[in-house]
Amino acid sequence: MKTIKAMNSILLPLTVNNVEKEIKVNHVYCIGYAGRNIEKTMEHIIELEKIGVPRPAEVPTLYPVRRNSLSQTEEIEVLGDKTSGEAEIVLVFGDTEDEVYITVGSDHTDRSLETIDINQSKQICDKPIAREAWNLNHVIDHWDDLILTSQVYLNGEWQNYQEAKINEIIPLNEIKGFLNKKDVSFKNIVVFSGTVPLLEGFKYGSKFKMSFIDKVRSTELHAEYAITRLDSEE
Numbered sequence: 581m582k583t584i585k586a587m588n589s590i591l592l593p594l595t596v597n598n599v600e601k602e603i604k605v606n607h608v609y610c611i612g613y614a615g616r617n618i619e620k621t622m623e624h625i626i627e628l629e630k631i632g633v634p635r636p637a638e639v640p641t642l643y644p645v646r647r648n649s650l651s652q653t654e655e656i657e658v659l660g661d662k663t664s665g666e667a668e669i670v671l672v673f674g675d676t677e678d679e680v681y682i683t684v685g686s687d688h689t690d691r692s693l694e695t696i697d698i699n700q701s702k703q704i705c706d707k708p709i710a711r712e713a714w715n716l717n718h719v720i721d722h723w724d725d726l727i728l729t730s731q732v733y734l735n736g737e738w739q740n741y742q743e744a745k746i747n748e749i750i751p752l753n754e755i756k757g758f759l760n761k762k763d764v765s766f767k768n769i770v771v772f773s774g775t776v777p778l779l780e781g782f783k784y785g786s787k788f789k790m791s792f793i794d795k796v797r798s799t800e801l802h803a804e805y806a807i808t809r810l811d812s813e814e
Contacts, residue, residue: 589768590647594672594713596681603674603681605647606768610668610687610702611758612641614750614774632695640750640774642762643699650770651706655806662692663705663807664782667730667742667790669749669773670709671716677766683713684728684792684801687772691782707772710803714794722796723752728776733787741783742790744776 591602613636615621621639629635665686672681686708694701719726724747731738750758755773759766789804 590650592650592672592709592770593652593711594681594683595711596713596715603672604768605650605672605770607764608645608647608650608707608770608772609759609764610643610645610707610772611755611774612636612643612698613639614755615777616748616750620777634695634698636698640758641698642758642764643702645702645707645772649703649705649707651708651805652711653708654804655808656688656706656708657808657810658688658690658705659809659811660690660692661784661809663688663690664732664784665689665708665730665788665790665805665807666775666778667728667792668775669728669746669792671755671771671773672713673766673769673771675767680716680766681713682716682719682792683710684790684803685709685772686730686788686790686803686805687775688788688807691784708788708803708805709770710790710792710801712801714799714801718797719794720752722794725794725796727793727795728790729793730788730790732783732785733789734783734785738787738789739783739785740779741788742776742778746774746776748776749774 670685688705690701730742792801
């Protein structure tokens, strides 16, 4: 299912508690460098600097991305062999501040372009997002116990890529505080709100899948997509 375009916005289909909804989206953002442990975050920034990725001007950092980059299809198309996904908390704000949903998405990024311009590296890739979501108020009381996982398909097998509780990411009140600081309206927006560490560094596969796991309520959200290279000789 593709998102539906409307004037200066898109309509994002989401299934919440078996109810089909269409959420109007005016803006989409990614929050980068959202680790809760600032020392580990700075270590990561220094590691990235060593491979040519510029140091961010501030931590966390807000990156606006294309509305039409949101994808609920089972495939994205990319250029080059250095693009990869990352499982992220995705917050979806509806028509009011009280209408908030949470789901899982992938901040798929061109890692080679990231060494030149981080925002461009995010803009060039579609952002896959799950078709299902939870009401935020159903998980808010056990937020830190939610788990993000991802796997990458490489060399003919699925390999574990990420797995951690989201207490690795700045808490929800800090996410909202940061958005307030950046004058972002909590209405009709989608925010990729942070990821958990990679288990073994970047891997570049032909498929990516991710899960948001709520063990307290014994439920999960899933999304999976193929990564097709437009410049492949195959």
